[in-house]
Structures are given as C-alpha cells and as structure tokens.
Amino acid sequence: MRQVLLVLSVIVSLFPVAASAETRVPESAAEISLTFAPVVRSAAPAVVNIYATRVVAQRVSPFAADPFFDQLFRDFGRRQPRVQNSLGSGVIVSADGVVVSNYHVVGQADAIRVVLNDRREYEAEVMLADQDSDLAVLKLKGADGLPHLPLRDSDGVEVGELVLAIGNPFGVGQTVSQGIVSGLARSGLSIDGGRGYFVQTDAAINPGNSGGALVDTAGRLVGINTAILTQSGGSNGIGFAIPANLVRSFLAQAEAGESRFQRPWAGVNGQAVDAAMAEAMGLDRPEGVVLTELDAASPFRAAGLRPGDVVVALGGQRTDSPQEVMFRLSSMGIGSQAIVTYLRDGESRETRVALIAAPETPPRETLILRDSVFAGLTVERLNPAVRAELNLPLTLEGVVVRGAEATAGRAGLRPGDILLEINGRRIERPRDVEAAARERVRWWQIDVLRDGQPLRLRFRL
Known part of the structure; x- marks a missing residue:
C-alpha cells in the first residue's frame, strides 16, 4: 500500500510541472530564436535584382492578323528591331561587385542594370557565361565595399536542412521563401537550357527568382536558384539550385580572365548502373557509372581505366550518373588531380586522374x-x-x-x-x-x- 501511495504522489507531482511547461513564457534569446529574421537581415542585402535588355530582329508580316496566311508566308516581310526585357535575380559574392546569376537571365543581354536591396543601381557587364551550366558571372562597374555572401561547401549539404530562397519573384520586389533541402544529386534534368546536377528544395522559386540565392541558416550560399518544376504553373512544385561548389569554379575562371567556362575533359562515355546491369556484373547493388568507351587520349585511359570499369566516386564523392561525373570534374577544375574510386571484377580500386582540357590534336584547321x-x-x-x-x-x-x-x-x-x-x-x-x-x-x-x-x-x- 505504501508503494502505491508513493507512485501516486510522484504522478500527482508531475501535473503542475506539465501545466507550467505548456504556459511558460520563453525567457532567453535561445528560446525565442525560432525566426529567420537575423539570417535574412544578413543575407538579403547581397541579393540583387537584374534588369536585362536585348535587341532582336523581328520579321513584320502584313499577314500577321490572319493565321492561315501568316503561317503560309512566315518568312515574308521586313525585319525590324525589337527590345526584349527580362527580369531576374543575382547574388553578390565579393565586395568589389562580382555577381553570379543564371545564363538564361543575362547570357545574351545587350544591356544589364543591377539594383541593390538599398536601391543603388549599377551597370554590369558579363565576365563569363555558360549555357550548359546556366551560370553567368557579372561585374558591377564602379562598385566597391558591397555586402556579399560567403560560399558554403555544397558537398556538405544534407537532405532535411532548412534553407531560404531569396529573389525577386514576379517583379514585386525582394521576397524570401523558406523550405528544406529535399533532395541532392538531382541529375539528368534539362532546365532553362542548363543541364547537369542540382540541389532540390521545396522552397518556392517563382519567375524572377532565377539567379537568386539559396542560403542556409548561417547565411551561407548553398546554391543559385534556377527553376521550379511544377504541373500547375504555380509555386507548388520542386525547386532546383546550382550547387555552390560549381559556382566557386566559375568564379575562379572568371577572375583568371577566361572568356568561356573550361571543363576538364574526361574523354569517356558511360551510363548509370541499373539493377539489371548490377546483377549481370555481380555487384551487390546498383551504383556508379560503367565506362563504355574511352578516347585514345583520355586521361582516364592514361590512369589505367578501361571499358567495363565502374566509377563509383570522384574525390571521395559518390557518382551515380554521367552528370554527376561531369559536375565533380567541373567543380575540381583543370590542372588538378582527382582520386577515382572504381570497381573492376567486383574489386574496389583507386587511381589518380589528371584533369586536362580537351586536346587540340590534330589541329582543327578552321x-x-x-x-x-x-x-x-x-x-x-x-x-x-x-x-x-x-x-x-x-x-x-x-x-x-x-x-x-x-x-x-x-x-x-x-x-x-x-x-x-x-x-x-x-x-x-x-x-x-x-x-x-x-x-x-x-x-x-x-x-x-x-x-x-x-x-x-x-x-x-
């Protein structure tokens, strides 16, 4: 009986504690830090609005009002210039005004105007642009002492992390949307002309957000927002951002004065290993990229790899698709070496591959x-x-x-x-x-x- 009373007294003593836990007012900064305001206050000034214009020649047809004759005489009529305007976002990554955005925002523009969060305006010129990666690096004329974002090592990003997408959706002004990293290593996609490898997020990325920042809760740049995949046309879809490690490689080449992005040349063809291939090759599970063809001058061939080998990692990072292989190589850059982990006859091996530019042998003889x-x-x-x-x-x-x-x-x-x-x-x-x-x-x-x-x-x- 005494033990029962003791148990009852313990249970009764818990009720006041539970009740006070439900009604207690937070008393410290740590307890009330469930807000992204400090992160936005730090990161938002480095996200800019970009206004790009391009003059194109448009054919003016006298049959434009008639669908039948307009189609029949599609190439009839004189050409006259027409101005195309585009709106997007960008991210300042250095105090002297280096800005990263998307190729589809500024890649073919004749004039670019950049507006900062504090309403300062600058003219900009393209330093480096690449359609395949959908990235462009700009330089603001006469800029100095600007707010800028540090780049995070995007290989350390994990699914489930909280992220913020900052940009100028629909031209209404700078806006912030919140979400999580919902997927990594999204490859095999072709978005706005860009192909390759993306960080996936459920943060809303609407028209005008392109080129804006995807930042973590420390205010570091995780990636450059590129597009949203949606069936309805609204923001209820999945967003994609270009990882910061590829952005870092672009910045290095832009600062070095390159006029176009130089990717290391692998000189190989390969395909992702699926379940049927894994079974045929005696692998425990589908993983890696099986090499199907190697050029005679390929650095992979020079390092000892041959058709049938399965590349499972580059630089210690998994590679499960050809797009991932190219992303890893592009992030490392020409002139370095990559540690390649591969499988041959079920045995794991490692070798070093020199990352080189595609050879000009024989000469192209233009x-x-x-x-x-x-x-x-x-x-x-x-x-x-x-x-x-x-x-x-x-x-x-x-x-x-x-x-x-x-x-x-x-x-x-x-x-x-x-x-x-x-x-x-x-x-x-x-x-x-x-x-x-x-x-x-x-x-x-x-x-x-x-x-x-x-x-x-x-x-x-």
Whole structure:
C-alpha cells in the first residue's frame, strides 16, 4: 500500500510541472530564436535584382492578323528591331561587385542594370557565361565595399536542412521563401537550357527568382536558384539550385580572365548502373557509372581505366550518373588531380586522374570560304576539343560545319552538320571542302550527318 501511495504522489507531482511547461513564457534569446529574421537581415542585402535588355530582329508580316496566311508566308516581310526585357535575380559574392546569376537571365543581354536591396543601381557587364551550366558571372562597374555572401561547401549539404530562397519573384520586389533541402544529386534534368546536377528544395522559386540565392541558416550560399518544376504553373512544385561548389569554379575562371567556362575533359562515355546491369556484373547493388568507351587520349585511359570499369566516386564523392561525373570534374577544375574510386571484377580500386582540357590534336584547321559556291561556310576538322564543344560522339571523325551563312546557308547546310561527301568526293579535311568547291558543275550533291542521321542535300546553280 505504501508503494502505491508513493507512485501516486510522484504522478500527482508531475501535473503542475506539465501545466507550467505548456504556459511558460520563453525567457532567453535561445528560446525565442525560432525566426529567420537575423539570417535574412544578413543575407538579403547581397541579393540583387537584374534588369536585362536585348535587341532582336523581328520579321513584320502584313499577314500577321490572319493565321492561315501568316503561317503560309512566315518568312515574308521586313525585319525590324525589337527590345526584349527580362527580369531576374543575382547574388553578390565579393565586395568589389562580382555577381553570379543564371545564363538564361543575362547570357545574351545587350544591356544589364543591377539594383541593390538599398536601391543603388549599377551597370554590369558579363565576365563569363555558360549555357550548359546556366551560370553567368557579372561585374558591377564602379562598385566597391558591397555586402556579399560567403560560399558554403555544397558537398556538405544534407537532405532535411532548412534553407531560404531569396529573389525577386514576379517583379514585386525582394521576397524570401523558406523550405528544406529535399533532395541532392538531382541529375539528368534539362532546365532553362542548363543541364547537369542540382540541389532540390521545396522552397518556392517563382519567375524572377532565377539567379537568386539559396542560403542556409548561417547565411551561407548553398546554391543559385534556377527553376521550379511544377504541373500547375504555380509555386507548388520542386525547386532546383546550382550547387555552390560549381559556382566557386566559375568564379575562379572568371577572375583568371577566361572568356568561356573550361571543363576538364574526361574523354569517356558511360551510363548509370541499373539493377539489371548490377546483377549481370555481380555487384551487390546498383551504383556508379560503367565506362563504355574511352578516347585514345583520355586521361582516364592514361590512369589505367578501361571499358567495363565502374566509377563509383570522384574525390571521395559518390557518382551515380554521367552528370554527376561531369559536375565533380567541373567543380575540381583543370590542372588538378582527382582520386577515382572504381570497381573492376567486383574489386574496389583507386587511381589518380589528371584533369586536362580537351586536346587540340590534330589541329582543327578552321577554314572560312568566301569566294566560291560555298560562300559563308565555316568548317573545322574534328578533334577532342571540337567534339567536346559540340557534344559529339568520341569516335566521330571528319569535318564539321561551324557556320553556314550566305550561299552555304541557302544550300541547306547548318552548323553542326558533319560533311561526308561533296559530289562523290570524300571529305576528311577542311582542305577537301575547298578543293570540292573549285569544281565547275551546275548540280551539287552534299551528303551530311545531321543529328546522327544521314541526309543528302541537292541544289542547282
């Protein structure tokens, strides 16, 4: 009986404590810190609004009001200039006015105006831009002593972390939305022209947020907001940001004076290992990227890798897709070395791979034709550098069209076409095109490879 009374007294003594816990007013700064105001106060001044304008030539047709004739005479009418305006966001990353944004915001702009949170305005110029990564680096003219954000090591970001998206959605002014990191290593996506590897978040990223900051609760830059994937067109979707580690690599190249982003060249083809492939190769689970093809000059081949090897990590970070491999290489940069972890016959191995630019061997032999039947044609010999620039297969050889204007354009040639034969003459070097153009014939036949498909062009002079 005494034990029962003792238990009851303990239970009764707990009730006042529970009641006071429910009604007690927070008494310390730590207890009332459930607010993002300090983070926003620190980070928001470094997020800017970007107004970009571009002049384009638009064809004015007298049939524009008639859907049938407008389609029929689509190329009829004169061209006149028209100004296109775009609105986006950017992030200041240095006190002297270096700003990071998206390529699709400023990449092709003729004039760029940047407005700070405190309403100061600056003209800006593009230092470095890359459509494949959808990143651009700007420099504000005459800027100094500006607020800026530190970059976080995005490899340390974890799913579930709280993040804030700061930008200028819909042009209403700077706005903050809150969410969590809901996914990492999102690859295989093509968003606004950018391809690759993204941090996924459920923070709202609306039109105008592009180029803005995704920051953590310490006010560090986790990534550059790029797009939201939604079925309704609203903010109820999933957002994607370009990781800060790739931004860091861009900034290093911009400061070094590069005019375009230089990616390390792997010289390999590969595909993600799925369940069926893992079973066939005797792997415990699907992981990594199996190498299917290596260029003769590939640094991976030089390091001892061969077709059939499965690359599972670069620099200690997992790689489960070709996009992840390219992201890791791009983040490391040309001139460094990467520790590659791979599987061969089920055994884990490591080696070091030198990160190099795509070789210019053999020389590209650029040729521009001006006074011939192919006037306006620019061609180059395929080599690793040219193939990398155009995302062409490793084994493709021959001559590629880099420009087709004037007569060459009217003949039906397009940039990216691989020239195979001209009037039955095999084309292997740019000088073969020049020799073929000297023939005096009225009928011409050009065999090309376009988007991987053979095509024959015929025209008469």
